[in-house]
Amino acid sequence: MSEGQQSGRWLPWLIALICAGGAVWITFKPAEVIIPENTNKPPETKIGKMAANFTIKIEDPNDYFKGIVRPGYITLPRTNLAATLEAPEPFGTGAATCGECHADKLKGASATSHFHTSQVLTNGILSRMFEADRATMQTKQPGLTFRMYKENGRHYQAVLWKDEEVHRAPIDLIFGSGKLGFTFSYWQGEELFELPVSYLTASDSWVNSPGYPDGTALYSRPIIQDCLTCHATHASAFTDDPQSFRFKQRMIVAGITCERCHGDGRKHVAYHRTNPDASDSKFIRHPGKLERSQLNQLCSECHGGLGDETDEKPGVHSNNQIQRLAKSACFTKSGGMRCTDCHNPHQLERGNQKLFAERCQTCHQVEDCGDFKPARREQFATNCASCHMERMPLLDIAIEKDGNVVYPELVDHFIRVIKKSEN
Ligand code: HEC
Ligand code: HEC
Ligand code: HEC
Ligand code: HEC
Ligand code: HEC
Ligand code: HEC
Ligand code: HEC
Numbered sequence: 001m002s003e004g005q006q007s008g009r010w011l012p013w014l015i016a017l018i019c020a021g022g023a024v025w026i027t028f029k030p031a032e033v034i035i036p037e038n039t040n041k042p043p044e045t046k047i048g049k050m051a052a053n054f055t056i057k058i059e060d061p062n063d064y065f066k067g068i069v070r071p072g073y074i075t076l077p078r079t080n081l082a083a084t085l086e087a088p089e090p091f092g093t094g095a096a097t098c099g100e101c102h103a104d105k106l107k108g109a110s111a112t113s114h115f116h117t118s119q120v121l122t123n124g125i126l127s128r129m130f131e132a133d134r135a136t137m138q139t140k141q142p143g144l145t146f147r148m149y150k151e152n153g154r155h156y157q158a159v160l161w162k163d164e165e166v167h168r169a170p171i172d173l174i175f176g177s178g179k180l181g182f183t184f185s186y187w188q189g190e191e192l193f194e195l196p197v198s199y200l201t202a203s204d205s206w207v208n209s210p211g212y213p214d215g216t217a218l219y220s221r222p223i224i225q226d227c228l229t230c231h232a233t234h235a236s237a238f239t240d241d242p243q244s245f246r247f248k249q250r251m252i253v254a255g256i257t258c259e260r261c262h263g264d265g266r267k268h269v270a271y272h273r274t275n276p277d278a279s280d281s282k283f284i285r286h287p288g289k290l291e292r293s294q295l296n297q298l299c300s301e302c303h304g305g306l307g308d309e310t311d312e313k314p315g316v317h318s319n320n321q322i323q324r325l326a327k328s329a330c331f332t333k334s335g336g337m338r339c340t341d342c343h344n345p346h347q348l349e350r351g352n353q354k355l356f357a358e359r360c361q362t363c364h365q366v367e368d369c370g371d372f373k374p375a376r377r378e379q380f381a382t383n384c385a386s387c388h389m390e391r392m393p394l395l396d397i398a399i400e401k402d403g404n405v406v407y408p409e410l411v412d413h414f415i416r417v418i419k420k421s422e423n
Contacts, residue, residue: 093259303318
């Protein structure tokens with residue numbers, strides 16, 4: 001891919017993320033608590049309106065884990081209306097408070113995809129996809145259509161059978177910054193469920209949510225604690241079970257913000273507020289002071305599926321950066337690398353190939369490249385990754401769309417000579 005194509009891909013993102021960054025300042029008030037309205041309402045379903053070949057089924061969400069997916073059904077979770085609303089458990093100070101003393105960090109980090117990887121649907125996001133001409137998705141089952149719309153300030157995903165709405169659920173919490181796409185979820189009582197339709201950035205269209213067979217309407221797949229462990233700063237479920245999908249009082253600190261990597265900062269903030277002249281810092285984790293493997297482990301909690309540098313166990317749709325990187329000669333012959341050798345977690349650097357190439361050149365010279373051609377110095381010096389880090393499909397994310405299966409792609413961290421360049 002040429003430099004021009006790269007920046008063409010990257011500029012709209014920069015703008016989008018900066019705009020979204022503006023919203024974060026409102027969303028991330030010290031108490032980053034999301035309490036959607038309309039809680040504990042029964043699902044809005046018109047049961048009995050279905051044709052004979054399609055059936056509505058109320059199912060125990062735990063059945064989902066038994067691998068039961070039912071084509072030909074609209075599945076809804078059973079209701080959990082008995083939920084009690086406990087007072088939220090406090091966690092952390094929120095990113096805005098960190099920004100009072102670390103303004104540069106907050107400014108940079110607010111634009112990253114980490115910050116936006118779980119969020120509430122606000123007006124700026126995807127609004128054009130809710131306009132009438134783009135707001136439907138036809139499935140391969142004739143008569144079964146999804147419609148996305150906004151009503152009284154709330155967004156919904158509805159399933160229609162022969163143009164008549166059968167069931168709808170609101171869009172409450174979104175997963176993904178939109179780099180690859182967005183997956184949507186809704187609250188039913190204290191339980192969180194994934195919605196049937198996702199948005200895929202590569203095709204700029206609505207698609208069946210990953211793993212959802214085309215032609216079904218699943219509203220019963222739980223969003224488990226694991227999703228939030230990797231996609232949020234904090235969430236309290238009722239149990240430690242990673243497959244739990246019942247959360248305390250919807251107390252979720254959305255986005256991967258400061259305190260996901262640095263730990264709960266309340267004591268640190270209190271200390272520096274009472275000791276405004278102290279230049280030594282206390283009560284906060286500085287990952288830069290960790291051993292290499294521990295720092296990599298922090299990133300790999302989410303990017304390598306809890307494995308370490310040698311663990312081949314694949315992670316969840318993450319491309320296993322740590323395991324792949326650890327195979328590279330760069331890693332094995334340099335005594336090891338840190339994720340932060342190439343990535344600054346406080347800046348959105350995506351697509352900035354020149355910057356990444358400079359980081360390769362902390363160890364290599366452009367001339368070291370076996371394929372180096374003096375006449376193309378500029379191209380070689382500003383884009384090492386396009387030739388040495390291939391894009392790979394994420395095979396664990398199969399998305400069914402218009403009769404095809406598509407897989408999102410991510411960069412492979414096994415740095416190596418891939419093939420001889422063409423010209
Ligand atoms: C009242 C001011 C204040 C607030 C609020 C604050 N910090 Fe700090 N922080 C400091 C000072 C002062 C230092 C020491 C000087 C420096 O490194 O900037 C520091 C240092 C740090 C360090 C480096 C630690 C080390 O071992 O060198 C980290 C990491 C950090 N802060 C993170 C945070 C996070 C995360 C938050 C929000 C939860 C936060 N800070 C809120 C004042 C503050
Ligand atoms: C082990 C950690 C982990 C778990 C568990 C996990 N994810 Fe992810 N997810 C990631 C990482 C890491 C990425 C980013 C891949 C990248 O950009 O390299 C990602 C990417 C995504 C994206 C695309 C974001 C974008 O725009 O680029 C969506 C949507 C998503 N995850 C949803 C989910 C949902 C829903 C669940 C639960 C069913 C889940 N994830 C579970 C780590 C995880
Ligand atoms: C709590 C889980 C978690 C931790 C810890 C974490 N990440 Fe991520 N990271 C994610 C998820 C999820 C995404 C996908 C964000 C999206 O696009 O929705 C992501 C995206 C990224 C991206 C892609 C950014 C982009 O815009 O393309 C980079 C680079 C990255 N992480 C590096 C790191 C590094 C380096 C560390 C360690 C310092 C780290 N991450 C720690 C979960 C995590
Ligand atoms: C994805 C994980 C991640 C997130 C999110 C994150 N940081 Fe950091 N932070 C790190 C890592 C890793 C280092 C160590 C970097 C190094 O030394 O190379 C660091 C270092 C720091 C330092 C001390 C070093 C320095 O450069 O001054 C401060 C202060 C800090 N972070 C504040 C923040 C604040 C404030 C936020 C939120 C606005 C934040 N961080 C969000 C991972 C993160
Ligand atoms: C921490 C230092 C370091 C960094 C940073 C680094 N490398 Fe390397 N790289 C090495 C070492 C050491 C070797 C092994 C050299 C040898 O065998 O003589 C190597 C080998 C390579 C090889 C040859 C691989 C093979 O299998 O023969 C390629 C290609 C390469 N690096 C590209 C890159 C690119 C592209 C980047 C940036 C994305 C990068 N390197 C960043 C240290 C590094
Ligand atoms: C246009 C594609 C392309 C670009 C851009 C590129 N390389 Fe290469 N690189 C290659 C090819 C092809 C080879 C294998 C050459 C051979 O074996 O004849 C190679 C070989 C290497 C090697 C192994 C050399 C050896 O003798 O083992 C290193 C190290 C390397 N490149 C580093 C880099 C770095 C660093 C950059 C960016 C500054 C870079 N490359 C940019 C295509 C590229
Ligand atoms: C030698 C440099 C280097 C190291 C070390 C490195 N990365 Fe990367 N990483 C890159 C480059 C180059 C890209 C492509 C960036 C782009 O095109 O925006 C990338 C992209 C990513 C992405 C986004 C993937 C995508 O396709 O959108 C994630 C996530 C990521 N790295 C995580 C990590 C993690 C976690 C570690 C530590 C295990 C790590 N990286 C170590 C160079 C590196």
